[in-house]
Amino acid sequence: MSKRRILIFGWSDSVHVQRWCEGLSHKHFEIKLVSVGGGPLSSVETVNLHRKGKLSYLSQLSRAAKEADSFKPDLVHAHYAAGNGLLGLSCRVRPLLVSVWGSDIDKKSNNLIARLITKRVLRKADHITATSRFLKEETEKLIGSADNKISVIPFGVTIPESIVESKQSTAIKICFIKNHRLVYGADILIKAMAEVQKQIPNIKLSLTGAENAQTSVLKKLTEKLGLSDNIQFVGHINHSGIYSFIKEHAFMVMPSRAESFGVAAVESSACGRAVVASNVGGVPEVVIDTETGILVQPENHMALAKAIIELAKNPEKCRQMGRAGYDFVEENYDWESSLEAMSKLYDRLIYESAQNYKDDSAV
Numbered sequence: 001m002s003k004r005r006i007l008i009f010g011w012s013d014s015v016h017v018q019r020w021c022e023g024l025s026h027k028h029f030e031i032k033l034v035s036v037g038g039g040p041l042s043s044v045e046t047v048n049l050h051r052k053g054k055l056s057y058l059s060q061l062s063r064a065a066k067e068a069d070s071f072k073p074d075l076v077h078a079h080y081a082a083g084n085g086l087l088g089l090s091c092r093v094r095p096l097l098v099s100v101w102g103s104d105i106d107k108k109s110n111n112l113i114a115r116l117i118t119k120r121v122l123r124k125a126d127h128i129t130a131t132s133r134f135l136k137e138e139t140e141k142l143i144g145s146a147d148n149k150i151s152v153i154p155f156g157v158t159i160p161e162s163i164v165e166s167k168q169s170t171a172i173k174i175c176f177i178k179n180h181r182l183v184y185g186a187d188i189l190i191k192a193m194a195e196v197q198k199q200i201p202n203i204k205l206s207l208t209g210a211e212n213a214q215t216s217v218l219k220k221l222t223e224k225l226g227l228s229d230n231i232q233f234v235g236h237i238n239h240s241g242i243y244s245f246i247k248e249h250a251f252m253v254m255p256s257r258a259e260s261f262g263v264a265a266v267e268s269s270a271c272g273r274a275v276v277a278s279n280v281g282g283v284p285e286v287v288i289d290t291e292t293g294i295l296v297q298p299e300n301h302m303a304l305a306k307a308i309i310e311l312a313k314n315p316e317k318c319r320q321m322g323r324a325g326y327d328f329v330e331e332n333y334d335w336e337s338s339l340e341a342m343s344k345l346y347d348r349l350i351y352e353s354a355q356n357y358k359d360d361s362a363v
Contacts, residue, residue, distance in 0.1 A: 003030040004350060007071055009064070009087045010079035012038035012046055015239045016155060016263075017079055023339045029346065032071050036060055036083065057083040061090040068093050074350050078121075080104050082114045085121035095126035095349040102135055102260025102281075105142050119143060127349055129153045129342070131261040132282030138260075151345060155263050156338030159330045163272030163323060164247050172312045175206045175249040177242070177264040178256070180214040185255035185278065187221060188301050192255070194225040195305035200312050203230055206249065210236040246271040251293075251311050251318055254278065255304055262286045265293070266333050269325030274318045276307045286333070292325035 006024065010017035012035035022043040025031045031044040037051035047067055049060045068076065068091035077097045078088035081104040088096050104118055122128060122143045128150045130136040136150050166173070178184035186207060196203050209215070215233070222231050237245050246252065252268035254277040261282045265275045269286070275293035277283050289295040294307040311318040 003028055004074045004346065005030045005032070005071060006346065007068055007073035007076045007091070007093070008033045008079065009035075009076070009084035011035055011084075012041055012048060014038075014079075018043075019335075020079070020342070023335070024342065024346075027339065027343045029343070032067070032073070034064060034067050034087070036087075057086050060087065064088075065090050065092070067091075075346055075353075077346075078125075081118045081121050085125070086117055089121050089124055095353045096124070097127050097129065097345070097349060098122060098125040099129045100135060100139050101131075102258075105135075105139055106258075125149075126353070127151065127345070129345070131155050132285050134282035134285065135260045151341075153341045153345070154333055154338055155261065155266075156333045156335035157263070157266050157270050157329065158335050159270055159326075160243065160272075163326055165272075165319070166247060166250050171202045171204045172200060173204045173206065173249045174308065174312070175208070175246065175252050176254070177208050177237070177246070177252060177268070178254065180209040180212050180218060182214065183257050185257050185298075186214075186218050188255045188257075188299065188304060189253055190218060190221050190225065190227065190231065191301035192305040192308060193227055193230060195302060196308050196312070197227065197230055199309055203308075203312060205231045205253075206234050206245075207231055208234055208237050208245070242267060243271055246273055249273065250315070251276065251322070253304070253308060254283070254287075255296075255298070256280060256283070257298055259283050266329055269293075269322070269329040270333075272319075272322040272326045274311055274321035274325060276304065276311065278304075286329075288324075288328060292321055292328050294321075 006029045021031050021033050025044050033044055033046045036049045036056050038048055040046040052059050064087040073093055075095050076088045076091055076093045078084040079099045080101050081098055085098045130139055130152055131154050133152055136152050140146050176189055193205055246268050251274040254265055256278050259281040265277055265286045268275050269292055275287045277287045278298040279295040280298050287293040296303040296307050
């Protein structure tokens with residue numbers, strides 16, 4: 001059987017897009033990726049369109065349609081509803097699958113035009129995927145009754161063969177694995193560390209994230225609270241090294257103000273590490289409170305500090321939660337299972353589209 005051709009619209013520099021493209025290319029699909037900005041992928045054919053500011057996607061509609069015409073895909077898959085979804089819609093190829101990422105359907109967005117485009121794309125799409133039940137429900141709120149149009153396919157992770165216990169020295173090491181954006185709450189964590197340090201002077205926090213404008217704010221807050229010896233800004237960690245990084249720490253802290261899924265929590269559990277996280281969005285789906293980690297009220301640095309202290313002072317409890325997290329992720333968020341679910345969805349949508357075409361032709 002010849003490979004089904006799948007045209008994907010997504011940002012090529014995104015690790016998530018890269019993994020979907022590479023993983024699906026090992027199934028019975030020929031993948032072509034069209035990206036506005038970013039660089040080429042070695043694993044699949046990539047077309048990188050020039051980014052021209054805020055109107056980049058609108059200016060590339062005709063080019064996107066030409067790429068579809070030349071490739072003749074069996075299915076178009078757009079990652080992120082607004083920009084890439086609009087490109088997918090412009091191709092006039094069916095079926096059109098759109099994956100929502102969270103920020104693209106954020107009801108707090110002040111960009112009315114982007115919101116209107118998102119609604120139109122999602123209503124015109126043949127099917128939608130979301131990474132969590134929370135994100136599915138938020139999408140349904142945006143577009144109304146979905147009539148079984150939305151599937152939950154989580155972004156799975158590779159499961160290590162076994163848990164490697166952290167080699168803790170006299171210091172207790174914990175980590176934060178997010179970018180330096182206000183939504184991810186690094187400032188809340190730094191304030192919490194000031195309280196933790198009073199009871200556990202040897203606590204150490206490794207704070208990841210490529211430097212940006214917010215980084216200087218975080219560093220100034222660290223110095224102001226006298227935490228320079230307790231907090232290390234370690235910069236960006238490549239995805240290929242993320243498991244090794246996590247395994248150096250006793251547990252992970254994710255104090256996000258909003259979170260549609262929480263892949264960092266899933267990765268940490270896959271490494272057998274407990275997670276302290278904000279009880280927001282889709283996080284309760286991936287962190288089971290009191291079992292695989294501790295959930296706390298968002299925006300509450302005192303509650304966050306209390307949870308960190310609890311795990312830091314109870315290493316056996318921390319290890320038990322880590323082991324439970326490993327089992328939970330192995331059962332629910334294995335990457336191969338996610339790939340298989342997406343592959344089956346592709347096949348179903350292509351089959352249904354072909355049947356509809358036959359029925360229309362027979363009329």
